[in-house]
Amino acid sequence: MGYPGVARIVESTVVSDRIIGVDVGGTKIAAAALEDGRLGEASLTATETHETDRFLDQLAEIVRGHGEADAVGIAVPSVVDFETGRARFSVNVPLKDVPLRQVLSERLGGCPVFVDNDATCAALAEALDDDGEPVAKVVVMITVGTGVGGGIVLDGRIFRGATGAAPELGHMIVAADLKDGAPPAPERFPHPDAIESWAAGRELDELGEQRGIGKGPKVVEAAKAGDEQAIDAIRIIGERLGVGMANVINLFDPDLIVIGGGVSTAGELLTRPAEDAARRLALPGVGTKTRIELARHGVHAGVRGAALLAAHELTAIERTR
Numbered sequence: 001m002g003y004p005g006v007a008r009i010v011e012s013t014v015v016s017d018r019i020i021g022v023d024v025g026g027t028k029i030a031a032a033a034l035e036d037g038r039l040g041e042a043s044l045t046a047t048e049t050h051e052t053d054r055f056l057d058q059l060a061e062i063v064r065g066h067g068e069a070d071a072v073g074i075a076v077p078s079v080v081d082f083e084t085g086r087a088r089f090s091v092n093v094p095l096k097d098v099p100l101r102q103v104l105s106e107r108l109g110g111c112p113v114f115v116d117n118d119a120t121c122a123a124l125a126e127a128l129d130d131d132g133e134p135v136a137k138v139v140v141m142i143t144v145g146t147g148v149g150g151g152i153v154l155d156g157r158i159f160r161g162a163t164g165a166a167p168e169l170g171h172m173i174v175a176a177d178l179k180d181g182a183p184p185a186p187e188r189f190p191h192p193d194a195i196e197s198w199a200a201g202r203e204l205d206e207l208g209e210q211r212g213i214g215k216g217p218k219v220v221e222a223a224k225a226g227d228e229q230a231i232d233a234i235r236i237i238g239e240r241l242g243v244g245m246a247n248v249i250n251l252f253d254p255d256l257i258v259i260g261g262g263v264s265t266a267g268e269l270l271t272r273p274a275e276d277a278a279r280r281l282a283l284p285g286v287g288t289k290t291r292i293e294l295a296r297h298g299v300h301a302g303v304r305g306a307a308l309l310a311a312h313e314l315t316a317i318e319r320t321r
Helices: 052-064 100-107 118-127 201-210 216-224 228-252 262-266 268-281 298-320
Strands: 006-008 019-024 028-035 043-046 071-076 078-081 086-090 113-117 138-144 148-154 157-159 256-260 291-294
Touching (some): 019 052, 019 298, 028 052, 071 118, 078 113, 100 113, 118 148, 118 256, 201 216, 201 262, 216 262, 228 256, 256 268, 256 298, 268 291
Parallel strands (some): 019 071, 071 113, 256 291
Antiparallel strands (some): 006 157, 078 086, 148 157
16 A cells, blocks of 8 residues: 555566656756666766757757657756656756656657656666666665755655655755844755855865866865865765754664765765765664765666666556557
């Protein structure tokens, strides 16, 4: 028996259809084909963010570039109405109020398309083993890229909340001055006091440029080579992220928190200070069984999760026929 806000992920561990998964980011789009349970080589394309029609044309072109497909899964950095595939709100890509599921299916000649939040798709990939079985009861995914996203999987089921919008972990308010009451409404999102405004990739860009290193990838490269300024920049992002992780631990007492996204390529240089801060700030006695790990599928978790989601939905449709 199901329960509100939660959707079953995988009924069958065998993926026999050819599914194309697409992970849309604010700066790049990754795509790959999933066939017989194996994810093919991913393509990377700079995201067209200036105009919606050009962006939709780009998505269709990327999908067609990966050959025939029985279905397509799209992971987007947006608040998504899963039933209709409409993006209710979108921060880094031009998708607000776009019925992406319908529009993209039409541009692909009627191919079934399924759309969900990018971090939710990444969480799905990380929450299942290679046989499609849950790796833990409560899995929380935090993605750190252009923005900060979150996904939750409970006993092998995606948690989407009452309206399908949950969980927007990157928009937790973590840095507000509450001395005189609540902070004012933001002119735009993310809210300046949200974790996304403090720990996203663009914040690492800023810290790197302040130190004369360059933007995020260069900071990670320099840190791995032992540059103390770069290591400190990543430490700051990690500790900021750890504040949000402490809230996640206090809220969900999860078995597993998985860190993914482009910034996670910093590895333990990011996760160690993040975990230290999270353990220090979480309520004693909560999260005693919580493991904090890097994403097993790395930056391809979103692509794999989008494909797995589409595979399940396609199977569900076929079973009703």
